[in-house]
Amino acid sequence: MIYLIALALMGGACLLMYMLREAFADRVVYKELSFPEFPESFGEIKLFFISDIHKRTVSETVIGEIKEKKPDLVIIGGDLLEKGVPFERVKKNLMGLKTCGPVYFVWGNNDYEADYHQLDALLLECGVKILDNTALSFESIEGERFILMGTDDLSKDRDRLDLALKDAGSGGFRVLVSHDPRIINSITKEQNIHLVLSGHTHGGQIRIFGFGPYEKGRIKALPQTTILISNGYGTTGVPLRLGAKPETHFITLNKS
Numbered sequence: 001m002i003y004l005i006a007l008a009l010m011g012g013a014c015l016l017m018y019m020l021r022e023a024f025a026d027r028v029v030y031k032e033l034s035f036p037e038f039p040e041s042f043g044e045i046k047l048f049f050i051s052d053i054h055k056r057t058v059s060e061t062v063i064g065e066i067k068e069k070k071p072d073l074v075i076i077g078g079d080l081l082e083k084g085v086p087f088e089r090v091k092k093n094l095m096g097l098k099t100c101g102p103v104y105f106v107w108g109n110n111d112y113e114a115d116y117h118q119l120d121a122l123l124l125e126c127g128v129k130i131l132d133n134t135a136l137s138f139e140s141i142e143g144e145r146f147i148l149m150g151t152d153d154l155s156k157d158r159d160r161l162d163l164a165l166k167d168a169g170s171g172g173f174r175v176l177v178s179h180d181p182r183i184i185n186s187i188t189k190e191q192n193i194h195l196v197l198s199g200h201t202h203g204g205q206i207r208i209f210g211f212g213p214y215e216k217g218r219i220k221a222l223p224q225t226t227i228l229i230s231n232g233y234g235t236t237g238v239p240l241r242l243g244a245k246p247e248t249h250f251i252t253l254n255k256s
Contacts, residue, residue, distance in 0.1 A: 019241055022242065022246070024246075031252070033226070035173070039172075040255045041140040041141065044252050047072065048066050048250055049177075050230075051079065051179065052230070052233055054082050054110065055081075055084075057093060060096075071101045073102060077199045078108025078111060079108035079234070080111055081111060087119075087122060091122060104136075104148060104150065105128050106130075106179055108199070130150075133158075135147055145172035145173070146175075147168045147175070148175050148177070150178070151178045153180065161187070174193045178198050183198065193224075193225045196226070198228070199229070203243075205244055207243030217244070217247060228251070230247055
């Protein structure tokens with residue numbers, strides 16, 4: 001009996017060590033997405049997407065790998081921090097990501113746990129563009145448009161997709177960034193939002209026998225849009241993961 005108890009304790013300790021190691025792993029997922037509506041004059045657009053950093057420091061390994069790939073846009077999909085995270089760490093993460101390319105940010109629910117006025121000021125200081133129910137338009141020499149849209153956090157009832165759409169104007173290839181993937185319930189096919197980038201769910205973070213509170217991160221083609229839901233980079237609650245590896249994303253967009 002004592003032997004079995006000792007064996008179980010050793011197994012539990014090994015599992016905890018594995019979950020801890022998984023929580024702090026670095027992973028960049030590469031994906032090429034082709035759309036018939038993508039403006040051919042842009043050739044391709046390269047995006048680096050990272051969400052749910054929470055308490056983590058973005059590693060030099062990830063920064064170095066992404067810097068070499070030279071993304072056109074670096075996008076933070078919310079939960080840059082949570083309550084208790086020092087702003088010095090947040091600034092270090094922002095400055096590291098800035099070495100990879102121009103940085104854009106949308107608010108997540110945990111960002112409001114801290115002094116969000118201070119966070120807003122820090123983002124401004126670091127030259128990060130906040131997409132809070134707004135849109136940015138990039139135009140090629142031929143006059144075709146690529147539009148990056150962002151909504152404020154849905155769970156705080158701060159999202160106003162209608163304002164982002166108004167800011168985007170008509171036409172263009174549209175990418176929407178929203179921390180909470182439930183934004184898809186507000187999207188219609190007529191809005192011509194071609195891709196949605198989101199996080200929030202952590203892929204369930206800890207999945208027992210493959211089951212978790214949320215589905216694992218993935219790309220889904222829906223009738224109204226295509227959505228990428230990320231497992232996220234950090235953790236919340238406990239610094240453990242099982243069956244939902246941390247991930248960041250390097251996405252290449254082009255015309256099919």
